[in-house]
Amino acid sequence: xxxxxxxxxxxxxxxxxxxxxxxxxxxxxxxxSSDLEDVAQxxxxxxxxxxxxxxxxxxxxxAFPANxxxxxxxxxxxxxxxxxxSPSLDQLLDSGLYTGEVTELMGAPxxxxxxxxxxxxxxxxxxxxxxxxxxxxTGGFTASRLYQMLQAQTEDEEEQAILGRLRLSFVLQxxxxxxxxxxxxxxxxEVLSALQELRDRLSxxxxxxxxxxxxxxxxxxxxxxxxxxxxxxxxxxxLMMQLSRELKTLxxxxxxxxxxxxxxxxxxxxxxxxxxxxxxxxxxxSTRVLLESKEGSWEKGTSQRAASLAKSPRxxxxxxxxxxxx
Amino acid sequence: MQREVGTLPLAPALRARLAAAGFQxxxxxxxxxxxxxxxxxxxxxxxxxxxxxxxxxxCQGDAARTAGGSGATRKCTALExxxxxxxxxxxxxxxxxxxxxxxxxxQLTKITEICGAPGVGKTQLCMQLAVDVQIPECFGxxxxxxxxxxxxxxxxxxxxxxxxxxxxxxCHLIAEAQQEEDHRKALETFSLEDILSxxxxxxxxxxxxxxxxxxxxxxxxxxxxxxxxxxxxxxxFPFRHDFEDLSxxxxxxxxxxxxxxxxxxxxxxxxxxTNQMTTRIGQSxxxxxxxxxxxxxxxxxxxxxxxxxxxxxxATLYKSPSQKESTIAYHITCHGFRDVQxxxxxxxxxxxxxxxxxxxxxxxxxx
Numbered sequence: 001x002x003x004x005x006x007x008x009x010x011x012x013x014x015x016x017x018x019x020x021x022x023x024x025x026x027x028x029x030x031x032x033s034s035d036l037e038d039v040a041q042x043x044x045x046x047x048x049x050x051x052x053x054x055x056x057x058x059x060x061x062x063a064f065p066a067n068x069x070x071x072x073x074x075x076x077x078x079x080x081x082x083x084x085x086s087p088s089l090d091q092l093l094d095s096g097l098y099t100g101e102v103t104e105l106m107g108a109p110x111x112x113x114x115x116x117x118x119x120x121x122x123x124x125x126x127x128x129x130x131x132x133x134x135x136x137x138t139g140g141f142t143a144s145r146l147y148q149m150l151q152a153q154t155e156d157e158e159e160q161a162i163l164g165r166l167r168l169s170f171v172l173q174x175x176x177x178x179x180x181x182x183x184x185x186x187x188x189x190e191v192l193s194a195l196q197e198l199r200d201r202l203s204x205x206x207x208x209x210x211x212x213x214x215x216x217x218x219x220x221x222x223x224x225x226x227x228x229x230x231x232x233x234x235x236x237x238x239l240m241m242q243l244s245r246e247l248k249t250l251x252x253x254x255x256x257x258x259x260x261x262x263x264x265x266x267x268x269x270x271x272x273x274x275x276x277x278x279x280x281x282x283x284x285x286s287t288r289v290l291l292e293s294k295e296g297s298w299e300k301g302t303s304q305r306a307a308s309l310a311k312s313p314r315x316x317x318x319x320x321x322x323x324x325x326x
Numbered sequence: 327m328q329r330e331v332g333t334l335p336l337a338p339a340l341r342a343r344l345a346a347a348g349f350q351x352x353x354x355x356x357x358x359x360x361x362x363x364x365x366x367x368x369x370x371x372x373x374x375x376x377x378x379x380x381x382x383x384x385c386q387g388d389a390a391r392t393a394g395g396s397g398a399t400r401k402c403t404a405l406e407x408x409x410x411x412x413x414x415x416x417x418x419x420x421x422x423x424x425x426x427x428x429x430x431x432x433q434l435t436k437i438t439e440i441c442g443a444p445g446v447g448k449t450q451l452c453m454q455l456a457v458d459v460q461i462p463e464c465f466g467x468x469x470x471x472x473x474x475x476x477x478x479x480x481x482x483x484x485x486x487x488x489x490x491x492x493x494x495x496x497c498h499l500i501a502e503a504q505q506e507e508d509h510r511k512a513l514e515t516f517s518l519e520d521i522l523s524x525x526x527x528x529x530x531x532x533x534x535x536x537x538x539x540x541x542x543x544x545x546x547x548x549x550x551x552x553x554x555x556x557x558x559x560x561x562x563f564p565f566r567h568d569f570e571d572l573s574x575x576x577x578x579x580x581x582x583x584x585x586x587x588x589x590x591x592x593x594x595x596x597x598x599x600t601n602q603m604t605t606r607i608g609q610s611x612x613x614x615x616x617x618x619x620x621x622x623x624x625x626x627x628x629x630x631x632x633x634x635x636x637x638x639x640x641a642t643l644y645k646s647p648s649q650k651e652s653t654i655a656y657h658i659t660c661h662g663f664r665d666v667q668x669x670x671x672x673x674x675x676x677x678x679x680x681x682x683x684x685x686x687x688x689x690x691x692x693x
Contacts, residue, residue, distance in 0.1 A: 003348035027348050109623030110645035134404075139436055139587045140627050143408035145648040177405035184401075186588045192333040193384065226621065227581035229573075235338040242332045263624050276621065
């Protein structure tokens with residue numbers, strides 16, 4: 001809903017705008033959808049001038065149709081599939097995380113969402129040598145745990161522990177740590193600022209600090225949205241949708257894989273677990289993975305964790321056996 | 327500059343009016359100026375000026391961060407964070423088994439939640455931590471002060487005196503055994519009166535007072551910059567009775583959790599909360615689970631559950647970002663929190679003792 005302003009296109013002068021506004025035409029949509037002969041008569045403006053202005057406005061503001069084949073070619077060349085570092089999780093996600101999409105991990109407290117995020121960040125940074133942006137809103141990011149995971153992954157690749165190899169793997173781990181940038185955001189406006197800043201940097205292509213960014217992890221999205229939802233205020237839903245739009249357009253425009261983590265809630269104290277943030281949010285991620293630990297009671301101790309696919313555009317939903325989490 | 331109007335921190339009514347008037351990006355707002363803005367959407371000039379100031383601040387903040395300025399954002403690489411974490415201290419609990427499963431003690435900059443049935447020792451642990459945070463650095467502590475927010479009224483000063491006296495005596499014994507200069511100097515400022523004078527005590531009677539206290543805490547902490555521990559004893563108590571609107575309760579609790587994590591992060595303090603237990607009645611059996619619902623479980627970064635096993639007290643680490651889940655036994659003596667005494671005859675295993683901080687590699691499912 002863009003307001004008509006002088007200089008929006010050649011031929012649209014201030015006097016014209018005043019006359020149009022006097023007749024109730026304020027935005028581009030109003031102008032383009034009104035009957036121009038009518039308008040020419042009421043505002044005593046020339047019909048030709050109005051038609052010219054309309055043509056320019058349409059060219060500027062309407063969306064371009066593209067055909068399916070072009071879209072497919074473009075997607076093939078720009079989409080990448082990022083391995084998550086765990087072969088069974090990759091299989092669940094149809095060979096990995098797709099760039100251009102939002103993937104959601106949800107689970108009860110202690111089910112391992114932050115651990116999976118750290119593992120994915122470690123794998124992308126070490127294995128693919130790509131930069132990762134980690135937005136932490138819960139304070140759960142522990143660099144020492146990330147370092148442990150990196151060590152475990154380099155040990156897998158380098159079997160012989162000769163002195164030279166040790167030093168090389170140490171250097172590789174340090175470089176991998178430097179490629180992961182962590183931003184602590186504890187309020188939804190901070191998340192939006194951080195995403196805006198990322199967008200500015202990527203569009204200006206300042207490579208020095210960001211490098212080839214391929215993944216954005218937001219842990220967790222419900223921690224920043226929950227304080228705004230509920231009650232009689234509706235601004236929470238609006239902000240949630242703004243955030244989702246930012247994430248999706250970032251993923252699509254710059255070919256990033258976006259991973260978010262979410263909580264689970266229950267309807268009543270005995271109801272089944274369902275993902276938090278409601279129906280509106282459920283349309284945002286294209287793939288949803290539910291993480292749960294078997295043996296729900298904490299008294300017996302938990303050792304088996306399971307990941308199941310709750311929503312996917314490509315896979316059939318099936319229950320997957322346990323993932324070993326190290 | 328291309329920031330959408332919907333993402334700016336303005337009042338909701340103002341945002342609705344801006345959207346209705348057709349403004350889309352922050353740049354359009356800045357171009358219009360305060361007079362034009364007040365005319366377009368029908369607000370007073372002062373309000374328009376305030377709104378534009380907010381917008382300008384946000385955009386300047388964004389631009390400064392894009393250009394590489396430091397700003398007030400909490401941004402760094404994982405390598406820098408690793409270095410920071412390795413030099414950070416822990417708050418020990420005087421029970422070495424508990425310290426081991428926590429990875430060294432209660433971590434700074436994180437929220438730790440202690441849940442347990444009544445009488446199992448939550449308030450005792452909080453009082454122990456309030457004393458232990460003040461241990462000088464040469465003895466392995468963080469040399470900080472403590473803030474104790476009490477909602478249940480279970481803080482007993484005589485008990486803190488006992489715990490503090492035992493702690494001071496312990497440090498004296500170490501100093502005598504090691505005979506170092508800085509130990510002696512540190513002990514001059516580490517006496518019973520000093521310990522008690524550095525515990526700041528607040529009493530909150532209902533949830534409004536608690537929320538107000540937590541929102542005023544950042545100012546207090548900027549004045550008392552040595553505070554390294556904030557204890558809220560009984561976060562469940564004011565929220566559990568007489569709350570008709572459960573969604574309001576969830577919203578307040580989540581706002582409280584975010585505020586606490588901001589405090590923990592900005593002031594490098596550990597936040598410790600105690601929670602009650604409630605019963606969940608399932609299909610075949612009933613289990614004890616922490617109170618305040620599922621969504622509260624995500625607020626704490628580290629969760630410790632204290633429970634009974636016949637007459638032995640046990641502590642289980644249920645949720646932690648870097649440590650494995652495990653259970654240990656502990657004792658509460660007249661000196662405070664202590665280990666359970668091991669049996670007299672111990673025989674060591676053949677290999678070297680495994681490092682308790684390293685998670686053993688499991689053969690079954692490799693990633």
